[in-house]
Amino acid sequence: MSPQKKTISFELNGRPVTAEVATHHTLVELLQNEFDLFGARESCAQGLCGCCTVVVNGKPVSGCLYLAAFVDGAKVQTVEGLASDDKLDPVQEAFIEAGAFQCGFCTPGFVLMTKKLLDAHPSPDDDQIRHYLAGNLCRCAAYPEIVRAVKLAATKRKTVAA
Template structure:
């Protein structure tokens, strides 16, 4: 099968990979680049477990072809922490028990970060609407919402 060479930026670092035309960005991230934080929950874009940002836009990486990453800036869960220092969202999720099994957590964190970059002070309704594409079967959404609100306040300096 024909292969495609792709040059991109992932979590701020230049990256190159070779993929097949039908390979998803999720498969490339996990299987070719070893970035296993994004999970495949459904493979149809319904659960949000594979959420990443591409050029600042929140997407389900199971619905994006790897070849579409050419020249793009991609951010994954692996890029949230700065070295050993967790992002405020990651700390809040731990402190407020907003995670359980960890399958959905990376996608929810990436989605929440994407929201807070666009709207640093979302209402409950805005937050719930933004995260509606991320499904969690293990914990209640109230803990997730609370954790994002706490992190948002910290990030705003409130």
């Protein structure tokens, strides 16, 4: 018996898309297999590490657990959708400038969560940063650089807004 399929339509990084998905496929599988977007990565398969973070209707979700069929009619943003006009988002720039990664596997999740953090708290202190990013794990332990990157991103965003 073949898996049941569903046709879904949604906004992906600002553009309308349609896909046919098996009802048991996750958002990460959809993004990788149908749209060649590999920023959200499955690592723990339990929604505990943050590597699979995707923003759906403005809220971060664990793409390894979130069923693809659930994004029907939604707005989905991935790390690939942050850059515009061939210019990186200030958060992406800050992570590069601060060297806030080693292997880079967890970086897309950290970048998306940092963007959400700065949307809610434009000038976070160290405790707010650590608390907000607690659901993201870096196996290389680049945490001091990540905190530096968040602070740098906050400064960059203020400069861009001014």
